[in-house]
Amino acid sequence: MAKAILYLNQFFGQIGGEDKADVGSSIHEGLIGPAMELDKHLDAEITHTVICGDNFMGSNTEEAINTILGFLEGKQFDIFLAGPAFQAGRYGIACGHICKAVKDKFNVPVVTSMHEENPGVEMFKKDIYIMKGGNSAAKMRQDIKSMASLANKLIRKETILEAAQEGYYSRGVRHQVWRDDKKPAADRVVEMLIKKVNGEPYETELPVPKMDRVSIAPPIADLSKANIALVTSGGIVPVDNPDRIQSASATRWGRYNTEGTDDLQKGDYKTIHAGYDPAAADDDPDRVAPVDALKAYEKEGIIGRLHKYFYSTVGTGTTQAEAARMAKEMIPHLKEDNVDGIILTST
Secondary structure (H helix, E strand, O other): OOEEEEEEEOOOOOOOOHHHOOOOOEEEEOOOOOHHHHHHHOOOEEEEEEEEOHHHHHHOHHHHHHHHHHHHOOOOOOEEEEOOOOOOHHHHHHHHHHHHHHHHHHOOOEEEEEOOOOHHHHHHOOOOEEEEOOOOHHHHHHHHHHHHHHHHHHHOOOOOOOHHHHOEOOOOOOOOOOOOOOOOHHHHHHHHHHHHHOOOOOOOOOOOOOOOOOOOOOOOOOHHHOEEEEEEOEOEEEOOOOOOOOOOOOOOOEEEEOOOOOOOOEOOEEEOOOOOOOHHHHHOHHHOOOHHHHHHHHHHOOOOEEEEEEEEOEOOOOOHHHHHHHHHHHHHHHHHOOOOEEEEEOO
16 A cells, blocks of 8 residues: 655644744654544555644754655655645745655655645745645645545546646646647637627636736825834844744734834844844844934934834745735824835845
């Protein structure tokens, strides 16, 4: 019988919640958590479950991957699975990293599952099979069945059909195929055009991704009288990170009062961002959140004043949907304080 190994994060691996997200990599014989449900549908024996904390994988990616690859050395397995990761960004990115690494090193098929808003989809869909999954663990059974369905075909070495038929995200791989109806492209495109002109539903053969376009705001009439706010996705926070903002795939943000402060001092502020080397930002937090420069502009009369709060979150791995939600939560505060413009910094 074929053999399989499953990767889980600390929560679904039954180690703990967010308080255990920094736990390192481990491997366990047998079935843990979702592996028990997956085992019911998979044409393979799940021999081991690999577990790693989301924060540990995000902050120590190379170390975590190398450790897990070491666990797998000498073990017999015909397929590697991860998740499902739902809409959990850090978990999805972790599943993508480890699946790609296992595929590259051991040359075995890999399968995972994510919701369309998970940043892991865009990062890894061209490299691995990612099934289209639900947005929460309420869809666990459904997502596991879809993972198992594709995994079983890979185990049996059956032909994998196109993305829309199998339920995985398109990988951008094109194959020349013969259509059963043998209808040429010229006829198909004319039929689509007629349907479009008549307002009838039709399905394009070359879908174009929809981009979220934001209109450019009008210029500030007089900068010397403007109330300017500072917003950063660079993860600058007080050293105790009071809002518990995640180091990647953030769902939280904070605002911090800088009244009476001309710059952000080392030791009072730091970055919790997992996407870049924190040394320079920790040494001088103004390098990412330039309160010092904007306070100087205020004294010189270049801007009217610097808003008393700066707003911070982490951009790496954060989904567009979560970023939009956080922005909508910040906006009422900015409007209430009559902010005229925003300086948005990243890393």
